[in-house]
Amino acid sequence: MTTIDTVLLPGRHHLVTRYQVRRLREILFGGAADETGEPVLVADDARVVWALTSATHHGTRRNPLPANRREAMIEAVSDDAGLSSLVAPVPDVARSPRFATTVVRSASLTLGLELDPATTVVACSTPEVSELYRAQGYRIVPVEDARDPQPVRPWDVLEAAVRDEPGWRDLVDPAALRYLDRYDLVTTIRTAHEDPTVSADGDLTETRDYAVYSKAFDEGSDRKWEQVRGHVVPGRVVDLGCAAGGLLERASRDPRLGESDLFGVDVSRALVAEAEHRRDQGAFANPNVFFAQRNLLHAPVFEDSSVHTTITIALTHEIASYGDGRADLELLTERIYRQTAPGGVWINSDVLGPADGERLVDLVLDGDDPGEAVDMTGWGSDRVEAHLSGLTPARTLTQFAQDFPALSGGRCQVAWVAPGVARMPLRDAMEFLTTRDYRRNWLSECHERFTTMAWSDWETTLTGAGFELDPASGPWRNDWLVEHRFAAGAALRDPVSGDAVDWPDTHVLSVARRPV
CATH class of the missing domain: 3.40.50.150 (Vaccinia Virus protein VP39)
Incomplete structure (x- = not known):
C-alpha cells in the first residue's frame, strides 16, 4: 500500500475548530481510514496542505476575512498543534466542475510541489466537493463525517459566533481563538454578516452590471x-x-x-x-x-x-x-x-426630488396603449434590455409601475385618464423619468429611489446636524437631461388647465461646513 505524504485540506478557513485539529492529528499520527474503510498509511514527514480558497475575496458574508489573516491564523494553529503545514492561497472562482483542478493547480504553482493522487489524500466532509476530488483519483478521508454524532462544522461555528451563541468559543481551536481575539476579527465577521444592505458577495444587488x-x-x-x-x-x-x-x-x-x-x-x-x-x-x-x-x-x-x-x-x-x-x-x-x-x-x-412633489400632473407619453407589465425576475441583462427597448414610453411606465414598488418599496401612483396620459404625483413622474433609460441595469435601478429628498429636506437635515451651508449650495436643473431624456416622448401638463408644467430641479449640490 502506498504511503501518504500529503493531506490536502481545502476550505475558506475563517476559523479552525478544535475538532479539525484533533482529526488532522489522527490522520497524521493515529492511523485514520479513508471513506471506504481502507487505512491511511502516512509517512513520518507527512504534511498538511491547507488550500485557502477564495483568497482573493473578502469583506463579505461569504468571505469576511482577508486571506492574509486566515493564513496567519492557520500558521499559528499549526505551530501550536505541532502540525507540519503549508498554506496555498487559491483565487476566488465561480462554482465549476473544475474546482478541484483549480485548487490542485493553484497549490502546485504556489508551493512548487505536485499533489499526486497516489500519495495525497483529501480531508473533506462536503459531499459535492469530495466528489470533484474523487473524480480526479484522490482518496477522501472524512473529517466531521468521521464521527457520529458529527461535530459542528467550521462554518456553523462561525455563524454561531456571529449570533454570539453560548459555547461557540469552546468549539474553536485555542490558538485560532487567541488570534481572532488579538485582531478583533469576530467583530469584522459580524460586521460583514449583519450588514442589511449588502449581498453575500458584498454588493448592493445581484443584478447590477x-x-x-x-x-x-x-x-x-x-x-x-x-x-x-x-x-x-x-x-x-x-x-x-x-x-x-x-x-x-x-x-x-x-x-x-x-x-x-x-x-x-x-x-x-x-x-x-x-x-x-x-x-x-x-x-x-x-x-x-x-x-x-x-x-x-x-x-x-x-x-x-x-x-x-x-x-x-x-x-x-x-x-x-x-x-x-x-x-x-x-x-x-x-x-x-x-x-x-x-x-x-x-x-x-x-x-433631487421636486420641490412640490405631491402636486398632481398629467404625464403625456408616446404610445396610446399602456399595455401589461411582464415578470422579468431571473432575466439576464441582455434579455431585459432587449425587452425594454421594444416598449413605447407608455408601456415602459406600466412596467415601471410594477417593478419599482416591488423592488424598491417606493410608490408609483398611476391613473390613466386618456390614451397615453397618466395622472400622477410629480414626484412619481420624475422617479419614472429618471429611471426609464437604464434599460440594461433596469432590475438594479428599480431598487433605487431618486426623489426621496427635496432641497428643503436637505436644508433641514444639514443645518439640524450642525453644518453651515455655503452659498454655493442649492438645487439645480440638468437641462441636458431634460432635453435628451425626460422630454423624449414625454411632457408634463397641468390636469386642470392643460398648460405645460415646467420641468423641476433635478439635482442638488450642497457644500456643508462644520463651524470652526
Whole structure:
C-alpha cells in the first residue's frame, strides 16, 4: 500500500475548530481510514496542505476575512498543534466542475510541489466537493463525517459566533481563538454578516452590471471633479461611494492635494477591488491613496473630527434606497458631521426630488396603449434590455409601475385618464423619468429611489446636524437631461388647465461646513 505524504485540506478557513485539529492529528499520527474503510498509511514527514480558497475575496458574508489573516491564523494553529503545514492561497472562482483542478493547480504553482493522487489524500466532509476530488483519483478521508454524532462544522461555528451563541468559543481551536481575539476579527465577521444592505458577495444587488456602472462613473469623473474641486479642503480627503476610484484619480493630480491623504470608501467589493487594481497599476499620481470596503451606516469609518473633506457623488439616493429612506440619510449626516474636522466640509452632489412633489400632473407619453407589465425576475441583462427597448414610453411606465414598488418599496401612483396620459404625483413622474433609460441595469435601478429628498429636506437635515451651508449650495436643473431624456416622448401638463408644467430641479449640490 502506498504511503501518504500529503493531506490536502481545502476550505475558506475563517476559523479552525478544535475538532479539525484533533482529526488532522489522527490522520497524521493515529492511523485514520479513508471513506471506504481502507487505512491511511502516512509517512513520518507527512504534511498538511491547507488550500485557502477564495483568497482573493473578502469583506463579505461569504468571505469576511482577508486571506492574509486566515493564513496567519492557520500558521499559528499549526505551530501550536505541532502540525507540519503549508498554506496555498487559491483565487476566488465561480462554482465549476473544475474546482478541484483549480485548487490542485493553484497549490502546485504556489508551493512548487505536485499533489499526486497516489500519495495525497483529501480531508473533506462536503459531499459535492469530495466528489470533484474523487473524480480526479484522490482518496477522501472524512473529517466531521468521521464521527457520529458529527461535530459542528467550521462554518456553523462561525455563524454561531456571529449570533454570539453560548459555547461557540469552546468549539474553536485555542490558538485560532487567541488570534481572532488579538485582531478583533469576530467583530469584522459580524460586521460583514449583519450588514442589511449588502449581498453575500458584498454588493448592493445581484443584478447590477458593474462593467457598465464603473464605465459610467469614469466617463463623468472629469465633470464631477470640476464641480467639487473648488470646495475641497486639503488634508484627509474621503470619497464615500468612490466606485472604481475615478474621482480620486483626478484629485490625486491636483497640486493643492499633493500632501493630502486620499481615501476611497465603497460598500461594493467589486468596485473596491477594481480601484485597488488601478492603484497597483500606477493610476494615481499621489502615492497616499487608500481604499476600503465599508458601510458607513453600519459603523463609523473614521475617528471624530479627523476628516477635512468628505465627498459624496450620486451616493445619498442609494443610501436612502437600500436602507431606511430619510432616516438613514439623517444618520449619515450625523456621522459625517462627527468625522468632519472643524472648518472641514461635506460636498454632496446627487439627484433631487421636486420641490412640490405631491402636486398632481398629467404625464403625456408616446404610445396610446399602456399595455401589461411582464415578470422579468431571473432575466439576464441582455434579455431585459432587449425587452425594454421594444416598449413605447407608455408601456415602459406600466412596467415601471410594477417593478419599482416591488423592488424598491417606493410608490408609483398611476391613473390613466386618456390614451397615453397618466395622472400622477410629480414626484412619481420624475422617479419614472429618471429611471426609464437604464434599460440594461433596469432590475438594479428599480431598487433605487431618486426623489426621496427635496432641497428643503436637505436644508433641514444639514443645518439640524450642525453644518453651515455655503452659498454655493442649492438645487439645480440638468437641462441636458431634460432635453435628451425626460422630454423624449414625454411632457408634463397641468390636469386642470392643460398648460405645460415646467420641468423641476433635478439635482442638488450642497457644500456643508462644520463651524470652526
